[in-house]
Amino acid sequence: xxxxxxxxxxxxxxxxxxxxxxxxxxxxxxxxxxxxxxxxxxxxxxxxxxxxxxxxxxxxx
Numbered sequence: 001x002x003x004x005x006x007x008x009x010x011x012x013x014x015x016x017x018x019x020x021x022x023x024x025x026x027x028x029x030x031x032x033x034x035x036x037x038x039x040x041x042x043x044x045x046x047x048x049x050x051x052x053x054x055x056x057x058x059x060x061x
Contacts, residue, residue: 009059009060012059013056013059016052016055016056016059017056019052020049020052020053020056023045023048023049023052024049026041026045027042027045027046027049030042030045
């Protein structure tokens with residue numbers, strides 16, 4: 001009997017949480033960058049965060 005499918009959501013949730021943490025750290029360090037870089041990076045980081053949170057919401061509990 002193969003139980004690997006039962007653990008797939010757990011691993012996916014774990015991976016998403018790690019990536020969300022990395023994005024949060026990147027956003028925390030934006031203030032250390034020049035204004036032009038902040039304006040360029042912030043929308044990309046926020047978009048990625050939104051996408052990851054949406055994927056996290058759609059995982060089975």
